[in-house]
Amino acid sequence: MDAGSYTTSTALLEALAEAGVSYIFANLGSDHPGLIEAFAQVTADGREDEFPLLVVCPHEIVALSAAHAYATVTRQPQAVFVHVDAGTQNMGGAVSNALRGRVPVLIFAGAAPFTMNGELPGGRNEFIHWIQDVRDQRGILRGYVKYDNEIRTGRNVKQLVHRALQLARSEPSGPVYLVGPREVMEEQVEPYVVDAAEYPAVDPAALTADATRDIATALAGARHPLIVTSYLGRNPDAVPALVELAELLAIPVLESAAFGVNFPGDHPLHAGYQFTTSAQNETLAAADVILVLDSDVPWISDSSRPAPDAAIYVVDIDPVKADRTLWHVPARRIATADTKVAVEQVTGFVRDNALADAHLVERRRAAVTAAGRARRAELDALEQPPPGVITPRYLVACVRELLAGVDALVLTEAITNYPAVSEHLRASRPGSLIGSGGSSLGWGGGGTVGAKLAAPDKVVVCLTGDGSYLFGVPSTAQWLARRYGAPALTVIFDNRGYAAPKFSTLKVHPDGVAAKTDDFHASFEPAADLPGVAAAAGGAYGVTVSDPDELPLVLKDALAVVRGGRSAVISVRVPPV
Numbered sequence: 001m002d003a004g005s006y007t008t009s010t011a012l013l014e015a016l017a018e019a020g021v022s023y024i025f026a027n028l029g030s031d032h033p034g035l036i037e038a039f040a041q042v043t044a045d046g047r048e049d050e051f052p053l054l055v056v057c058p059h060e061i062v063a064l065s066a067a068h069a070y071a072t073v074t075r076q077p078q079a080v081f082v083h084v085d086a087g088t089q090n091m092g093g094a095v096s097n098a099l100r101g102r103v104p105v106l107i108f109a110g111a112a113p114f115t116m117n118g119e120l121p122g123g124r125n126e127f128i129h130w131i132q133d134v135r136d137q138r139g140i141l142r143g144y145v146k147y148d149n150e151i152r153t154g155r156n157v158k159q160l161v162h163r164a165l166q167l168a169r170s171e172p173s174g175p176v177y178l179v180g181p182r183e184v185m186e187e188q189v190e191p192y193v194v195d196a197a198e199y200p201a202v203d204p205a206a207l208t209a210d211a212t213r214d215i216a217t218a219l220a221g222a223r224h225p226l227i228v229t230s231y232l233g234r235n236p237d238a239v240p241a242l243v244e245l246a247e248l249l250a251i252p253v254l255e256s257a258a259f260g261v262n263f264p265g266d267h268p269l270h271a272g273y274q275f276t277t278s279a280q281n282e283t284l285a286a287a288d289v290i291l292v293l294d295s296d297v298p299w300i301s302d303s304s305r306p307a308p309d310a311a312i313y314v315v316d317i318d319p320v321k322a323d324r325t326l327w328h329v330p331a332r333r334i335a336t337a338d339t340k341v342a343v344e345q346v347t348g349f350v351r352d353n354a355l356a357d358a359h360l361v362e363r364r365r366a367a368v369t370a371a372g373r374a375r376r377a378e379l380d381a382l383e384q385p386p387p388g389v390i391t392p393r394y395l396v397a398c399v400r401e402l403l404a405g406v407d408a409l410v411l412t413e414a415i416t417n418y419p420a421v422s423e424h425l426r427a428s429r430p431g432s433l434i435g436s437g438g439s440s441l442g443w444g445g446g447g448t449v450g451a452k453l454a455a456p457d458k459v460v461v462c463l464t465g466d467g468s469y470l471f472g473v474p475s476t477a478q479w480l481a482r483r484y485g486a487p488a489l490t491v492i493f494d495n496r497g498y499a500a501p502k503f504s505t506l507k508v509h510p511d512g513v514a515a516k517t518d519d520f521h522a523s524f525e526p527a528a529d530l531p532g533v534a535a536a537a538g539g540a541y542g543v544t545v546s547d548p549d550e551l552p553l554v555l556k557d558a559l560a561v562v563r564g565g566r567s568a569v570i571s572v573r574v575p576p577v
């Protein structure tokens, strides 16, 4: 590209900036000369502020996980640039996480050139262009994105970017995928402007008047109402709205398979957390009216289910999970709505029609509060470890003490210790705890970097399983953290292996051969030096700790290091798998 040139690549980058994208998490390749030239040109012109900042990511799963966490924190989609089919595939399960986490992100990949005899600039001139030519590159992601398209000309690439982002941001939000062959990305076009403001996300949906009345009346008339939610707190502003409704009618709130804060963990009406259950949840069984708000897994009916005559209402941004093969809740009503809007509508209806029976509500408030207090006291007692052993519950309690009064943002990829994190961290500030929302491990590595870039003033802490830490390509993630000034504290539940598949086997074959012979292929002994990986790649401060008495001080020192601008990785030896 000559000085002053303006190509499809220039227009693509301008469009991203105009749409409010701050970062491009990129892993570049032979498909990206047009983009590299466009970046070089704005930098040479001293106008680099006009483009998003390009963050060089030496692994694609880290790139997408960083964009994912950034968007979770800010609710602003970012971009990920990857290399043709290879880079697309290398994002791996991170794409599934973005879909399941309902996180907006724009993924762009180049595509093999489609000319080979010098017909167009950008045509094939390297051997690899014949190798990377595949029949259906967009098909790689089609099951995981809300929208995919090919850029065919620079003359409307801005419109495509804005449409893609409009789809990504409209609820249920999610990833979108654009591909652009080399010749198209090199095409010279006239500079042009498209107003990004003309592509707003779809407005939040409300309940119908009929549904609002129905749900409000049922909740107000219930003896044992219950709210179950998993991801209402994706919008932190929805949390105070839910608190208001819960308090108005003294409704307990159960968080089911929840990664973030849907209801303050220290609230007296909090009814606890459930993930994979093995026993009946008594609050669920006792409920006569249940409002399920934003949930993929409100309960696991194999072991825990509502009473057969409970009146169940579902309000969800994604109520019937159209992209899944099997999903069912036996609901009286099932409605698509933004849960903040819906909850405010229900609260308003109860208030306006004076539906709350003060006597009933106050009796229930006392009972729910007492039950919550008792449950928390039981959990407190479990925080005391046996001599010489760091239990996961003790570890989380130490982290809670460490972060008391600290403006922290915690990421969890703790896997079999998800319940311990929820139950003992008791995160209460909306948005202060986040998870991937998906099932593909390795989010925490890049996610931690993305979260810190999104919230530079917060102390960012990642609580991760040892397996998940390794899935997150710590060599890349820790290098990235240093290069881009995103220090964070990573605390590893180091059980030297995969507890999850062992638990799964025991749940299906409790008395099987694997159980009898303790043969689960789950152990990672001899243990790797997990903090050593971070130290080598990113200069991180690393400590491995197994003495419960030393743990608080080790964590305190690590926090001081992080506040000083250097990442810290603490591997905490909990009982082995």
Ligand SMILES: Cc1ncc(C[n+]2csc(CCOP(=O)(O)OP(=O)(O)O)c2C)c(N)n1
Residues within 6 Å of the ligand: 093, 413, 414, 415, 416, 417, 439, 440, 441, 442, 464, 465, 466, 467, 468, 469, 471, 495, 497, 498, 499, 500, 501
């Ligand atoms: C990309 C990916 N591969 C494999 C799995 C299957 N899997 C689920 S949990 C788990 C073990 C995770 O280990 P760790 O993070 O140490 O947590 P622990 O089970 O020990 O609590 C595995 C391998 C997965 N979810 N995602």
Ligand SMILES: [Mg+2]
Residues within 6 Å of the ligand: 465, 466, 467, 493, 494, 495, 496, 497, 498, 499
């Ligand atoms: Mg483990």
